[in-house]
Amino acid sequence: MSNTANEARTSTFDWGGFVKKYAIVGILLLFVILLSVLTGGTFLQPQNLINVIRQVSAIAIIATGMTFVIIINGIDLSVGSIVAVSAVVSASLAQMPDASVIMYPGLQLPVFVAILAGLAVGALLGLINGALVAGFNIAPFIATLGMMTAARGLALIYSGGRPISKLQPAFNFIGQGDLLWLPVPIWILAIVAVGAHVVLNFTRFGRHTYALGGNEQAARVSGISLNKLKIGIFALSGLLAGLAGMVLAARIGSGNPQLGTGIELDAIASTVIGGTSFNGGIGTIWGAVVGALIIGVINNGMDLINISPFMQQVVKGVIIVLAIIIDERKNR
């Protein structure tokens, strides 16, 4: 008897669950509507909306990797510094031969080599994070805090503390170009987000990620190789930070060793606003992207209605904490 009652319940649509799951999208829409009204429609101009997404694309790309890390109960503080290392390394390999200050005179490489180098160096630094966490059993907060400091130093040493400028147009295209009416960074974000969503939901690697976050001991007994998994996830986070670094460098046309300072906090905020749980085991890619969009919408909208940047920080802080409070309540 109780069985048939259960069956009946599954067949009706679970409105409560639906509202809980997509509350974050509702909040994004609410901000969009509010700002549209406050700006008299300026905010809703397609060009402005595209601008908002482009501005947050690097944050969102990093937040995608951060989602994996936070699902397994980790944190990656080093992504901002990895952005800088990737930016200076790739920029140094993509300079025009006629640049006034040139790192490797006479070296002429195809742009894709520079891009691969940026990705590789990001993945490598992420891999080291993973090895520290898995091999030496160091808390992710500490391991990546060390990497955050060290990698920033490496970026400064490598570039001599100066931006590496005058990059090949093909490289700058990553950050400045348009493809089918949309800026290239938005395309990159779309590919990364869809790819990460597929990995998290439709592959063994994704299930293992949730399992590790849900209960590490149980995951181990279930035959999951935890060390490999942790290293893989931190390497992925590093790889995506490397990618974001190049998007940012290409956007301004130079590899600046100060690039990405503080971006880890925006990425963590996006992930958390998007519903990824700091207790592990829960999180979605689309949530992180929506979280990044909310941050972008707030920044842009407050610019449009002339709220001071100082006030903007206060508002952002309040929203991050509110997001957590909502999350705590809905998980009860």
Next chain:
Amino acid sequence: MTDEYLLEMQGIDKIFPGVHALDHVDLKVRPGTVHSLMGENGAGKSTLMKVLIGMYQPDGGTITFDGHQVTIPDTATGLGLGISMIHQELSPVPEMTVAENIWLGREPRGPLGLISRGAMRRATQELFDRWEIRIDPTRPMKQLSIAQTQMVEIAKAISFDSKLIIMDEPTSAITETEVAHLHRMIGQLKDSGTAIIYITHKMDEVFKISDDITVFRDGKHVASLPAAELNRDTLIALMVGRELTQMFPKLEAEIGGVFLKVEGLSRGHLVKDVSFEVRRGEILGIAGLMGAGRTEVLETLFGVYKAESGTITIDGKPVTISQPKDAIAAGMGLLTEDRKLTGIMGVLSVRDNMIMAALPKYSPNGFLNLKRIDEDCQVQRETLALKTPSLSQSIQNLSGGNQQKVLISRWLLTLPDILMIDEPTRGIDVGAKSEIHRLMSLLAQQGKAIIMVSSEMPEVLGMSDRIVVMHEGSVSGIIDRSEATQERIMQLATGPGAAAA
């Protein structure tokens, strides 16, 4: 009647989203008595107790305690009234000492308002002396065994000098000796007028200590009777609403040749030179007292911890197992003892929990075959009569018995030849218990080799074809089903010295 009740709960109603957890339930408890609550998991016992201590707010009904109608908005109010509880799930602070855990939140203070460690230690020692508990109050909690932790929790509940103490499965993790100790303590508490509400799944215990018994089923009050008017069969019938024909539905299984052979397995002081064999179709029980190394043998076999020495042979071929992955590849499955700690992944769905050990099978190229996963999980759900609104439900919302079924499914989906089950029915209600026993029997009949660790003597005797008895990390004897008696097992489990005495 002139019976004066200490506690009267009347018409208590509690509704959770989608579940009528308590449907106008009554409970009356007399002072100086033990009142047992019986019912399958999910019957509403724990929910009612959480209402009583102030963890949940009822949606209807009244509570009269010690002559006054009361509302209990939080646990502090409950404690203030004189109601304390020993929870089923122990929650000590592992880094703190025994004494600090007992006085947590109400630490004795010295002249400057600072916590006085000396006073705390003395108070604990007095408490332990009075109740004959032999644990050093200054030891860190994390060094204690589960049984010792349980005794500390019991002492803590008593230390509030409550008029009513609720004990939720207090004996699920302690040995016979400690159970006897607890029962003596309950006797003394009764004499001093304290009432005890007792929740257990162990039948013998219920009749040994109860004055009154109240039975719940599906959130409803079924009956309240003096224990003397009930017997085991009538009580079980009230609980499940049906007569159980057989406690241990052991089926005839064809026992094949030796399938798993373990020789000289050793690790640390809890696994010392352990050797045994298991045949296809056989259920091998491993008995022993708490801390005899039974769980550790399974964990070492499975590669959770690496063996220091020993050989493992499966179907005539030697295998090397250095991590659980190797064991799974060799056709083994391990259902661990502690569901919450090493079993379920709480926030994950029932479906994800089921497939976790069999993932390689469902993703040969890395991508999940979602259709096959869903089909196989549905089959498991039906064959095991799993009660869950859907496979996407978080496993933490299921009852203990249903969680255990999901974990059994987790291993069945790997199609193991050897299934090791540690405490298959701990903290599970009678109905689900016999379902799980039946399932184990069926699996043996299908030719699987089963190793079962159990602390419940009837389970060991009822289910095992042969019984390995362990004492302090070593095998002290292997007994055939036909020769196995409770006394024989206890003799071997208490070691050679005790057997002579």
